[in-house]
Amino acid sequence: MKEYIHGGDIYRHPDVLDYSANINPLGTPPGVIRAAKDSMERVCHYPDACQEKLKQALAEYEQVPVEWLICGNGAAELIFALVQAVKPKRALVLAPTFAEYAQALEAVGCEVNREILKKEDGFTLQDRILDRLQKEDLQMVFLCNPNNPTGILMDPKLLRKIVTLCEKRQIYLVVDECFLDFVPEPEVHTLKGELKGKKYLFLLKAFTKRYAMAGLRLGYGITSGETLMTQIEAQLQPWNVSTPAQEAGTAALRETAYVEKARTLIFQERQFLREGLMKMGYPVLDSQANYLFFEGEPDLYEKLLQEGVMIRDCSNYPGLWKGCYRIAVKLHTENEQLLEKIRKVRR
Secondary structure (H helix, E strand, O other): OOOOOOOOOOOOOOOOEEOOOOOOOOOOOHHHHHHHHHHHHHOOOOOOOOOHHHHHHHHHHHOOOHHHEEEEOOHHHHHHHHHHHHOOOEEEEEEOOOHHHHHHHHHOOOEEEEEEOOHHHOOOOOOHHHHHHHHOOOOEEEEEOOOOOOOOOOOHHHHHHHHHHHHHHOOEEEEEOOOHHHOOOHHHHOOHHHOOOOOOEEEEEEOOOOOOOHHHOOEEEEOOOHHHHHHHHOOOOOOOOOHHHHHHHHHHOOOHHHHHHHHHHHHHHHHHHHHHHHHOOOOEOOOOOOEEEEEOOOOHHHHHHHOOEEOEEOOOOOOOOOOEEEEEOOOHHHHHHHHHHHHHHHO
């Protein structure tokens, strides 16, 4: 059986209060569920292979040309398709960071080098990465901003230096912005403004977290690199995004009030959780995403699971160790429950 290495495994752990997956705490908008339901009357037909309605709505939402957009069966499909298209021999990823980057790279026989984010630096990306980009023979770099599982944002000036250097050295730079929706000033941190004229920059985004649509599988990428776009499209089968996913995605992009309500809630509850954990003596990073990263007792995961609460044990991330945890930001009553359960298992 395939090993499950992510959060959100409610199938092996039913009836838990799940803090291991970073989904919008408001749940899927009713209009999105309704759009997916209504589309079931048309599932006798193939989905639109051109994804025309969805891409037009995305182009308006992201304020980019339609031809810069590519959609996938979740962001994960695009990660694998991108790597299959380029087939890099040597790539750089952060440690810790999302596991799928290295998994996709290793699947094509790529040598994966890691830029270790150090605890003493607050797990922030440092300028020393520029030396590696300058000196090492790299074909691809993956960055996640804010990073997963730490929730730490990257310095926008450093990011733009990385973009310039990668373009100059013809290194494909993939920046995962899936969690930018939940930071206070996403427009300051997005690299969308850097895309025009760049052949090697690819931004990764998803509906999963923003609209609580994890089960529908819908992600998208943005690039102005025509050759890169053609190469990725060649790796995807024609009907990779289902009709319910396309209709749900189109409906979701109209849910502006829902997104703003979720952002306000997350900002408040993230601080509530952080203060609660710190009062108990836990070191907590200043995450800017819809989750928090902290250090606790080595057996905290197991003890909480016995109490019906599942958090993300991050010890399987390269660069981390037993006792590192990530928790989602949820509704206030749920967050109160979590803190109370932690207090209980520590007695």
